[in-house]
Amino acid sequence: MLKKSRHYLLFIIGLFISFYLEGALMHAFPYLLAGKFPMVPYLTVTWLIYTILFSDRKQNIHIYWWTFGIGLLYDSYYIGVLGIYTFIFPIVVLVTKLILEYVDENIYSSIMIYLIDIIIVLVLGYTGGRMSHLVYFSGIHFFAYAFGPTLLLNLVIFLVLYFPISLLFDKYRK
Amino acid sequence: MHKFFSSRNLVIFVVGLVASVGLIGGSAAVRNNRAMxxxxxxxxxxxxxxxxxxxxxxxxxxxxxxxxxxxxxxxxxxxxxxxxxxxxxxxxxxxxxxxxxxxxxxxxxxxxxETLTGYTAINASVLARTPSNWQQQIVINKGALAGIEKNMSVIVDKGVIGRIVEVNKTNSKVELITDSGDSASHFAVQVKGNKTMVNGLISGYNNANNELEMGNLTAKDKIKRGAKVTTNGLGGVIPKGLFIGTVTGVSSAADGTSEQINIKPAADTRNIDVVTVIGKK
Structure with missing residues (x-):
C-alpha cells in the first residue's frame, strides 16, 4: 500500500515539475527555442510517456484524470484557449497504452512510440491553434521550420533522460 | 483491435472531440471579446x-x-x-x-x-514563455490588481514588444508583436517619408530573418532605410510615439499588388526579462 502511494506521488510531483519547467525553459533559452527554428521541449508529454512505460502497470494511478487536468491547466495558463491540449494529452496516453498492448516494451519500441506521440502532439496542436485563430505560422512554414527540429530536440531529451528516469521509477518499486 | 473500437471507448472519444471543439470555440470567443x-x-x-x-x-x-x-x-x-x-x-x-x-x-x-503621447507605466517581470511553436506569448507577473487592462501595450527599454491579451488577478498574458495570427492585434504605426507621413499596420512577421512587415500603407512615398517606425496613437489604447523599429527596405507584399515596408524590430523579442506595460492616461 505504501509502495503504491509512492509511485502515485512520484508521478504527480514529476507532472507538475515538468509542466512548470516547460515554460521556464522556453523563457531561459529563447534564442535556441524561439529563434528561426521554433522548438518546444514537450516535457509534460515526455513525463506522461515515461510514467506509462516505467510505472507498475497493476497500480491504478488515475492517469487519464491527471492527464486531462494538466492539459486543462496547460491550455489555461500557457495558451489562453481551452480545449487544445486538454484533448491531445489524453489521446497521447490512449495511443501509447494501445500500442503497448501489441509490442514488447524496450528502448527501441519506446522511441517509436515516443515519436508517434510527438507527431500527434505537433499535428493536432497546430490544428487546434489554427481552429482558435492563434497561429502565426503558415502550414508550410510550420512543417519546414518547426516540425523537424522539435521532433529532434524531443528525441534527444527522451534518450538522455530515458535511463535516469527508469532508475528513478525502479527505486520506488517493490 | 476490438478494444479501441469498443463502443464505450468510441463514445468517450467522440464526446471528448465534440467537447474539445466546443471549448476551443467558446474560449477563443471569450479571449477576443472579454477583458478577463x-x-x-x-x-x-x-x-x-x-x-x-x-x-x-x-x-x-x-x-x-x-x-x-x-x-x-x-x-x-x-x-x-x-x-x-x-x-x-x-x-x-x-x-x-x-x-x-x-x-x-x-x-x-x-x-x-490628454494628448496621445501621455501614458501610465507599470513594471513587471516575465514568468514564462508559452511552450508552443505556433504562438508567441509570454506570461508576466502583474495583473488586474496592479492596474493592468486588456490591450495595453508592452514595451522594453528599446521598443514595443506586444500587447496584453488576457488579464488575471496576479498575472497576465502578453501577445508579442511578432505573433501575427488571425486574431492578433495589428499595431497602427507611422513612418516619415520624403514628403508625407506614411501610416500603416503591422501586418505580419517574417520569422526567417526576424523582420516585421508593415502593410495597408496610406500613402505612396519614398522611405529611407533606417527611418524610425513608431506607433501613431490611432485607435485602441496604444499611445503615440512608441518606438517599433527601423526600416530595412520596401518590397511587394505577398498578394503582389501592394507594397510593404520591412522593419527590423528595435526590441529583441526573443529575449525578454523585464517589461513595462503602457496605457493611455
Whole structure:
C-alpha cells in the first residue's frame, strides 16, 4: 500500500515539475527555442510517456484524470484557449497504452512510440491553434521550420533522460 | 483491435472531440471579446502563477549566472561604446527637460490635458514563455490588481514588444508583436517619408530573418532605410510615439499588388526579462 502511494506521488510531483519547467525553459533559452527554428521541449508529454512505460502497470494511478487536468491547466495558463491540449494529452496516453498492448516494451519500441506521440502532439496542436485563430505560422512554414527540429530536440531529451528516469521509477518499486 | 473500437471507448472519444471543439470555440470567443477570462479559469491561472514564481527563482538564478559571465566578456567593448554615448547624453537630457517643461506650459495654455503621447507605466517581470511553436506569448507577473487592462501595450527599454491579451488577478498574458495570427492585434504605426507621413499596420512577421512587415500603407512615398517606425496613437489604447523599429527596405507584399515596408524590430523579442506595460492616461 505504501509502495503504491509512492509511485502515485512520484508521478504527480514529476507532472507538475515538468509542466512548470516547460515554460521556464522556453523563457531561459529563447534564442535556441524561439529563434528561426521554433522548438518546444514537450516535457509534460515526455513525463506522461515515461510514467506509462516505467510505472507498475497493476497500480491504478488515475492517469487519464491527471492527464486531462494538466492539459486543462496547460491550455489555461500557457495558451489562453481551452480545449487544445486538454484533448491531445489524453489521446497521447490512449495511443501509447494501445500500442503497448501489441509490442514488447524496450528502448527501441519506446522511441517509436515516443515519436508517434510527438507527431500527434505537433499535428493536432497546430490544428487546434489554427481552429482558435492563434497561429502565426503558415502550414508550410510550420512543417519546414518547426516540425523537424522539435521532433529532434524531443528525441534527444527522451534518450538522455530515458535511463535516469527508469532508475528513478525502479527505486520506488517493490 | 476490438478494444479501441469498443463502443464505450468510441463514445468517450467522440464526446471528448465534440467537447474539445466546443471549448476551443467558446474560449477563443471569450479571449477576443472579454477583458478577463471566466472566473474559474482566472482563479486557476492565478494559482498556477504562484507555483511558477517558486520555479522561477532558481531558473532565473541560473539565467543570471550565464548573463554575468556574458557581461564580463563584453565589458571592454561596451565601456568604449558607452563612453561615446555619455558625452551626448547630458546635453540631450538638459534639452529634454527644457522641452518637457515647454510642452507642459503649452498644454496648460491650450487647456489640453490628454494628448496621445501621455501614458501610465507599470513594471513587471516575465514568468514564462508559452511552450508552443505556433504562438508567441509570454506570461508576466502583474495583473488586474496592479492596474493592468486588456490591450495595453508592452514595451522594453528599446521598443514595443506586444500587447496584453488576457488579464488575471496576479498575472497576465502578453501577445508579442511578432505573433501575427488571425486574431492578433495589428499595431497602427507611422513612418516619415520624403514628403508625407506614411501610416500603416503591422501586418505580419517574417520569422526567417526576424523582420516585421508593415502593410495597408496610406500613402505612396519614398522611405529611407533606417527611418524610425513608431506607433501613431490611432485607435485602441496604444499611445503615440512608441518606438517599433527601423526600416530595412520596401518590397511587394505577398498578394503582389501592394507594397510593404520591412522593419527590423528595435526590441529583441526573443529575449525578454523585464517589461513595462503602457496605457493611455
Amino acid at each position: 477570462p471566466i472566473f474559474i479559469q482566472e482563479f486557476g491561472n492565478d494559482v498556477v502563477g504562484i507555483g511558477d514564481r517558486v520555479i522561477a527563482v532558481p531558473a532565473n538564478g541560473i539565467d543570471k549566472v550565464f548573463g554575468s559571465v556574458d557581461n564580463l566578456i563584453n565589458t571592454y567593448s561596451e565601456n568604449n561604446y558607452l563612453k561615446s554615448k555619455v558625452c551626448r547624453l547630458q546635453s540631450t537630457e538638459a534639452r529634454n527637460e527644457a522641452l518637457t517643461n515647454e510642452n507642459k506650459d503649452l498644454k496648460e495654455q491650450l487647456h489640453l490635458n
